[in-house]
Amino acid sequence: MTPAFTMFALIIAIFSGFLGALLGLGGGVILVPLLVFLLDIPIHYAAGASIIAVVATSSAATSVYVKNEITNTKLGMFLELATTLGALSGASLMSVAGESVLQTLFGASLLYASITMWTQMRNTNKSWTSMPNDWLADKLDLGGDYWDETSGEQVSYGVHHSLPTFLISYIAGIVSGLLGIGGGGIKVPAMNVVSSIPMKVSVATSNFMIGVTASASALVYLRHGYCDFFITAPVVLGTLIGSFFGARSTRHMQGLFLKQLFVVVLIVLGLRMIVSGAGIL
């Protein structure tokens, strides 16, 4: 464990924390491959460091977002109910399909989500389409508004198709329970495309949810000693720094640009999942 190693781990974590907070992905999916390929850290330890880093991303980002009143706490709690239930059933399910099959399926759904987002952007040239609350969202008062820094106006939005997004969050929970990854890559597209929620709100709310799910697993990881403290410490510090900046940047970015960046990252992650599921990497 040389100072150089610590520096590299810190820099990698700043990068993944920034991107994770900016896009609502949590950052684990970016962090783990970087740690494994660039620093030769065994995947086992990389995953342990990553689960704590995801909590760091989420908590750092959420404290910035809620202050800016972008995070929709009610929507987050509503969907989090589905995610935690999913994670619980996922973790207790005997893996019917093998892990590689799951990875491939997950990769394919990420690609599908990115194509859907891309098509929507091409057709409407907007980062989201405004829709009123559906009956359930109306009953639960899920819609909201936020101050959009880039357009300089208060943006109101409704939550459309709240039940389908609830179900997708449940599936995202199962997947993260089985594969040990955060479901940001599924939740953000579901909120943005299926439920017609502005991109910034989807990202902020996803960041909020990811940390809640991850904190439970992180405690279990710590308890079982799946964490090398001296790898994890610089990773967590870097992630905290990167996430604070990432979350602050979201506010100043055009929703459309944010969505384009999201699609690009999602395609890379999806392809990586498929390749890794096929056993090539």
Place this chain on the structure above:
Amino acid sequence: MRDHKTMELFISRLMRASVSLSGVIIFIGLILFMVTGNNSGPVDVFELNWIMFGAPFLEPSHVIFLGFMVLVVTPLLRIVASVVVFFVSKDWTFTVITSMVLSVLVLSMILGVG
């Protein structure tokens, strides 16, 4: 509604304080490790009591572990705070929803730890 927003802001300040605190603790632990080179790893350090009161406090791994615990507990406390906020705002539906989230989390922790 206004009250609700004020409380949410208060929670977010608390969260930020707690996240920053964990960052500072982990940083101190890491510096201690770099200076002393003492990396005696923890075998089973889950007993918080021991960490807080009984441990040789300046051992780097203990300091870092304490920082991790502060960090990881933050989102859970945030949920607890939300239950309180919804309850105080008399939003019964969301008091129930948020309590259910909390219960499922605790359940999965118990199952995972067991």
